Amino acid sequence: MHKEIELLGALHIAISILYTLVFSAIYAVLFSKGFFSGEESSANIQLVIFAVVGVFLLLFAISGVTAALGIIRGRPWAQMMILILGCLDLICVPLGTALGIYTIWIFMHSEKSGLKMTKDESGDSKMVIGKQNSSVEMGMPLPGKKAQL
Numbered sequence: 062m063h064k065e066i067e068l069l070g071a072l073h074i075a076i077s078i079l080y081t082l083v084f085s086a087i088y089a090v091l092f093s094k095g096f097f098s099g100e101e102s103s104a105n106i107q108l109v110i111f112a113v114v115g116v117f118l119l120l121f122a123i124s125g126v127t128a129a130l131g132i133i134r135g136r137p138w139a140q141m142m143i144l145i146l147g148c149l150d151l152i153c154v155p156l157g158t159a160l161g162i163y164t165i166w167i168f169m170h171s172e173k174s175g176l177k178m179t180k181d182e183s184g185d186s187k188m189v190i191g192k193q194n195s196s197v198e199m200g201m202p203l204p205g206k207k208a209q210l
Contacts, residue, residue, distance in 0.1 A: 069167055070133035073143060076150070076160055077125035084118045087111050121149070144168050 091111040128146055131139025147164025150157035 065167055067133055069143070069164060070129040072160055072163070073125045073129035073132075073146065076156060077122040077129070079156070080118045080122035080125070084115050084122065087115045087118070091115075121146075140168065 088111065091107055124142070125146055128139050128143040132143050143164060147161045147168075150161035150164070152158075153161075
């Protein structure tokens with residue numbers, strides 16, 4: 062399971078790099094086509110549209126890299142963040158959809174495979190891969206089970 066988590070993090074970093082390249086291409090098109098067409102109103106409309114889409118893609122890429130590095134390093138907050146990003150990736154057909162499905166699949170099987178939260182001596186939570194006795198499940202408990210603290 063540890064290799065699957067590392068692969069998931071690497072895939073999220075790769076898709077974030079792809080989003081950054083798309084962001085760069087949007088701005089290349091913006092500055093080449095919009096401003097050289099000669100129509101000022103056309104350039105202004107394109108500026109607003111490309112700016113909104115570009116900023117969204119850039120923020121999505123930055124959050125993807127942050128979540129991927131967090132999940133690779135075993136940070137407890139990264140699991141929820143990468144799961145949310147995986148759900149948002151479902152919209153981006155076809156690569157984002159595949160990555161979103163894989164992300165959801167990994168975390169659906171995390172209980173069986175041993176992706177757990179533990180608390181160390183200092184009281185800090187840490188994500189651990191592998192079955193351990195003193196662990197706390199991440200996320201919401203299953204119906205009929207109480208979460209252990």
